[in-house]
Amino acid sequence: MPNTFEHKISIAPMVDKTDKHFRFFARLLTKKTLLYTEMITAQAIINGDRKRLLDFDSIENPLALQIAASNPEELYQAVKLAEDWDYDEINLNAGCPSDRVSGNMMGACLMAYPDLIFEMLSAMKSATNKPITVKHRIGISSSKVTSPFMPYGEFKDYDQLVEFINIINKANPVRNIIHARIAILEGLSPKENREIPPLDYELVYKLKEDTPKANIEINGGIKDLDQIKEHLNHVDSVMIGREAYSNPVFMAKFDSLYDYKHPVSLTRRSIIEDFIPYIENLERSGENAHLALSHTLGLFQNMPGSSQWKRLISTPSRGSKSQLLREALSSLPQDILDKEI
Ligand SMILES: Cc1cc2nc3c(=O)[nH]c(=O)nc-3n(C[C@H](O)[C@H](O)[C@H](O)COP(=O)(O)O)c2cc1C
Structure with missing residues (x-):
């Protein structure tokens, strides 16, 4: 049975950062926040050293496993294999812009194929009873990737985003985590893709209004508790990445969102x-x-x-x-x- 937990805030999946050591450390600062693994590919789960990749300490729960994959069959297999571990949620990465990831048809380039994301989320659902979530951007732009959904290599239009959500959410993910900027698939490094395309929070708020059944988590550039509270007036939850990592004491504030007070004061x-x-x-x-x-x-x-x-x-x-x-x-x-x- 999936674990149940109240959800308002999460720490973003970050390769080379959110490993099991960081997650243990984060748990000393916040008991309630949902934590994420680093992105792990479905192929690594299928062919790799699963114990090394997937083991964690139960103190880390609630914990979501993020998987990057390019086809539903592999994803199904990886999610099935991960059933031996007590993750609280399984997340599909449809937001990573790196060349290596896109070159293997994973991450943000999947946004050009919403039907495929739908199939992938459906495959995940048939492999587990755990909540399934998806992390994506507000659009993508590419000089190489075209598809019937994105014939000119551009997916920047708001109506297209609504259509995208309506297609992928037929699979009923429990949450769409939206990094509020587009990904530019060629020409920008992953780091630049987290800084150069402008953030558009208003667009994400509007998306929540226009697709009220979607459970929307906003992500990107959030740096203090007041900003978090303001976002929570518009969307269902927030995800924090770099600021939590570079200034970990920030995480000690997160439990106040749940009215949870640590039994001893933290220093x-x-x-x-x-x-x-x-x-x-x-x-x-x-x-x-x-x-x-x-x-x-x-x-x-x-x-x-x-x-x-x-x-x-x-x-x-x-x-x-x-x-x-x-x-x-x-x-x-x-x-x-x-x-x-
Ligand atoms: C070093 C680093 C590694 C990242 N790795 C991943 C990843 O594995 N999967 C993913 O979905 N996003 C990844 N991201 C993106 C973050 O999850 C998040 O979407 C992004 O940093 C924006 O949030 P922020 O402005 O709060 O940092 C990474 C970001 C950083 C800085």
């Missing part, structure tokens, strides 16, 4: 103290503690102690990382360590 000290046993475990099992710590780089963002913290955790050393964290607790500015976050 940077309490977060580091709670992370130490996790790092010790990694060290005992010979896993990469340095990688896990790299996700905490922004813990002192915009605060005194920030450069000291960054230096401490990023300097390669052969010594114990958990010991290094203990020492950091006495050498970092004490008032910042003990300030409620």
Whole structure:
């Protein structure tokens, strides 16, 4: 049976960022937020080391698995295989603009083929009882991809977006996560595709008004709690990516959206103290503690102690990382360590 959870906010799937170490760390800051895996291809799930790709700690729930795929059969197989893990939701990536992903007919280029997305979502539904969601953009532009839905390589028109939603949502995904900018499939790097095409929140709000049955999550450039609250006046939920990663303390604010108060007040000290046993475990099992710590780089963002913290955790050393964290607790500015976050 799928787990049930109230949903208002999620941390975006981010390759090389939202691995199991980051997710454990994020969970120390927010109990309620839906977390995402990095994008994993259906082929990797089918042919790869599934335990390494899919294992996670139950503290990470609620957790969504994001899959990139190019055809319904493979996707069906991958979702079936992932049934052995307790993910709360399975998400289809139809928003990633990278050449590698598009070249393999995955990610944002799928938006040129809404019937195919419909089939893929339907295949996912027949493989699992878990909620199925899809993440996409507000449109795409391409000099290479054309389709009956997008004969001129352009999908930027609002009516076309409504038509797109109406086609793919016949599969009844429980949520459309919409990165509120188009993806330009050739000529821009993935990074530029997260910065250059302008954000259009109003368009997403209008889409929610015009397709009220669709459950819409907005994503892109959201940086503070007031912005989150404003978006929630217009759409069903919000997704935060880079700001949560680069300034993790931001995540400590998210549970207030659920009126949930942590039993003890959170401070940077309490977060580091709670992370130490996790790092010790990694060290005992010979896993990469340095990688896990790299996700905490922004813990002192915009605060005194920030450069000291960054230096401490990023300097390669052969010594114990958990010991290094203990020492950091006495050498970092004490008032910042003990300030409620
Ligand atoms: C380093 C990085 C990796 C990303 N990887 C993925 C991914 O695997 N799947 C995906 O759907 N989006 C991916 N994204 C896009 C984010 O999920 C999100 O849509 C985007 O960053 C916009 O949200 P933001 O402005 O809050 O960061 C990635 C973004 C970044 C910065």
